[in-house]
Amino acid sequence: MSLSSESRVNTESNEYRQIVRIAKLYYEEELTQEQIGEQLGLSRVKVNRILQRARKIGVVKITIDAPESDPYDLEHALTIKYKLRDAIVVPDAEEGEALWHALAKGAAEWLVDHLEDGMRVGLGMGRTLSHVPLYFNPPEKINCSFCEVIGGAAETSGGFSNYNVTSQMAELAGGRAEYVYAPSILSSAEACLSFKREPSIADALERARQCDIILQSVGPVNKSALLYVHGYFDEKDLEELRENGAVGDALGRFFDQSGNPFPTRLDDQILGITLADLKKVPWSVVVAGGSSKVPVIKAALQGNLFSVLVTDTKTAEQLLHEG
Amino acid sequence: MSLSSESRVNTESNEYRQIVRIAKLYYEEELTQEQIGEQLGLSRVKVNRILQRARKIGVVKITIDAPESDPYDLEHALTIKYKLRDAIVVPDAEEGEALWHALAKGAAEWLVDHLEDGMRVGLGMGRTLSHVPLYFNPPEKINCSFCEVIGGAAETSGGFSNYNVTSQMAELAGGRAEYVYAPSILSSAEACLSFKREPSIADALERARQCDIILQSVGPVNKSALLYVHGYFDEKDLEELRENGAVGDALGRFFDQSGNPFPTRLDDQILGITLADLKKVPWSVVVAGGSSKVPVIKAALQGNLFSVLVTDTKTAEQLLHEG
DNA sequence: TCACAAAATGAAAAAATGTTCAAGTAGGAA
């Protein structure tokens, strides 16, 4: 019949008329392709092909109505670009308001939506995470448990103890708290090993590996790193790490630009789950934002260390438009 | 979770956020419902339900882009309202231009698009049909045949003979013509019967019944009717037919308001296919327009005598908006 | 005319989607 060029169709042509008619019968009248074929004397396969063509050349337009699309678009773009299960973009912090409050709120709300009976939630460390309980407000009691994924029940990190966070979360949810009664970093690999052999601690770590959800932050290779704070690394060590390609850390474990583990001499002294463990968790949530963390987050996401990201608008945009 | 009211969703809610995200993954990223469910931790069925909801509440809008939509809309509306296989709406005739030219052109073009090798096309009678050859212009030779569906190879009707029309069409298409060598109306039922028993005529009628396509017009119960023109009915007869509920005729066979056959004393004297035969033809095309024919066309379509309509804009609108 | 590559076709297979149903669950009234 007519010589059908790839993507342009004469609006006056009979081919076009037919495309429009079939599209209407399918999308407006909701006939099946079979019924349309029968009515018009075409094979079902042909009707199918015409419909594909109709979508391709834009005779049929499918639009998604998303008012206030900005945050949604960012979230959606992030999930696509980094193959995430979910992404939450919170508004940039107001002047004078700390970013970690906004992030903590986003993480807390995300958690309320995803927490179900029987789940175990692992909590990492850091200033942002320590603010999560402030905003965590489940509408009803949930039969779940919260645990630590790194030692340190009795320690404090940046003024906030893991212990407190874990117990607060458990209380707010109406669930149980499970602790790791041990330091996060041991003085030697041997000491660490003997702790790990202790059944109660081994159990605690095993529970941590089997969390349904883990919330954790990531940080750059600088003085905020866990191992620096605890005095196991000095400035020179950090410098060396950076020079050799370490980009950031999560739970005291460093990783490079691609999110691959970057081993350090202290890896065997840390009492906590590894990056490999983290990758296996169904919902591993990284809660982080701020310009300095952009390359770190990017690396972590590229290495699939996390499946959910909670961040702020500005960071989201940097994650999307750079590189 | 949230109490989901039937058709209104809070744009800020997490439910809405989820609907938009899933809609985007499905319609923009073209993931399958299964993949989406996997990624988001939902069952496939649930994703399916959310997508149905997205369409229902209008988050997803499917639009069909039909520039110059007027004729298309009319055609589409006609196919739906009267359950037609196709409808062609030609522009209203210009001042001084006869409607039947426009209709004949529409019918001829429709035929070009649908005529295929091996098909048989039956041609009825009437002024409009007699103009079809003028506009019939197939781009290539088609191995098909044209036949008459009512006697009258040697007669003329309104100045145009069936014979001429059939042979012209066959010639233009490069196919064969098959005639019914007999009058369209006999002087008695007995005479008609003996004609019908004649093998060559019986064959011709059988061929007519097995057409793939039949083009025919319809007319109101007035002096233009075949049986009046041939002198078998007088004005009083017409008057009586009208009073008893006859609305129009096709091929000399009358029908009522619902398109049901309205028997007359002359039915057995007509040498041609019946309305019941007409209904069995895959593509029976009625070519008719004009205010006076609106009730006739409507009746014929309601009785499913035809599956394709060729008419003009004004008539189309009347067919759609009245009754 | 022939031969060849590209495009179109539809039957069958595979995949995706939609529906039903039985079981479970929340919310509300007594």
Added chain:
DNA sequence: TTCCTACTTGAACATTTTTTCATTTTGTGA
């Protein structure tokens, strides 16, 4: 509390859609 009705859920089933593939058709250049 108990009972009741309403809704929600996902597995199993049914239907529809899409893809694949072998074949035919069509256009093109020799």
